[in-house]
Amino acid sequence: MNATPRLETERLILRAWCGDDHEPFAALNADPQVMEHLGAILTREQSDAFVARIESGFAEQGFGLWAVEVRGSAPFVGYVGLSVPRFEAHFTPCVEVGWRLASAAWGHGYATEAARAALAFGFEQRELPEIVSFTTEANRRSRQVMERLGMRHRMQDDFGHPALPVGHPLRPHVLYRLTRVEWIARRELARNPVRFA
Numbered sequence: 001m002n003a004t005p006r007l008e009t010e011r012l013i014l015r016a017w018c019g020d021d022h023e024p025f026a027a028l029n030a031d032p033q034v035m036e037h038l039g040a041i042l043t044r045e046q047s048d049a050f051v052a053r054i055e056s057g058f059a060e061q062g063f064g065l066w067a068v069e070v071r072g073s074a075p076f077v078g079y080v081g082l083s084v085p086r087f088e089a090h091f092t093p094c095v096e097v098g099w100r101l102a103s104a105a106w107g108h109g110y111a112t113e114a115a116r117a118a119l120a121f122g123f124e125q126r127e128l129p130e131i132v133s134f135t136t137e138a139n140r141r142s143r144q145v146m147e148r149l150g151m152r153h154r155m156q157d158d159f160g161h162p163a164l165p166v167g168h169p170l171r172p173h174v175l176y177r178l179t180r181v182e183w184i185a186r187r188e189l190a191r192n193p194v195r196f197a
Contacts, residue, residue: 037170
């Protein structure tokens with residue numbers, strides 16, 4: 001039995017990972033432009049281990065980071081989905097919506113479209129009370145996605161990422177939040193239909 005739900009939007013399919021995804025994912029994780037706000041690039045072994053953790057997360061939690069493909073165009077462009085951060089901070093435990101796409105897929109609205117589907121799944125199928133997102137202060141691209149999703153930022157929620165040492169340029173992080181009540185009030189599902197399978 002496949003533990004990974006399948007989500008479909010107008011242009012994208014969020015699906016279970018397959019063997020053919022490993023090589024392009026490793027290339028994505030080795031791209032300094034993609035990893036600019038995420039820390040060091042990953043080796044192939046680290047990238048493959050990351051996929052293994054994603055797959056076990058779906059089996060344990062029923063949600064995770066979906067592999068994303070563009071209908072009729074690209075069989076794999078990265079991941080978008082929901083995860084549970086493994087560090088401790090003032091807002092944990094929590095569920096985070098996040099994304100990592102190949103640079104060639106940037107600028108098309110794919111992250112926003114796929115993240116909206118992941119939010120829909122989290123709020124409508126799993127009835128999560130809140131979903132957060134976070135990134136480095138300087139990551140304007142991801143912050144714009146969070147804002148397009150209707151997530152809100154408060155300066156008092158910002159934090160230093162505990163996995164990074166004090167003084168590290170990537171340590172300062174911003175936190176964005178969205179509650180299920182806010183999501184339903186905005187009727188995002190009505191405007192952006194998502195098919196769950």
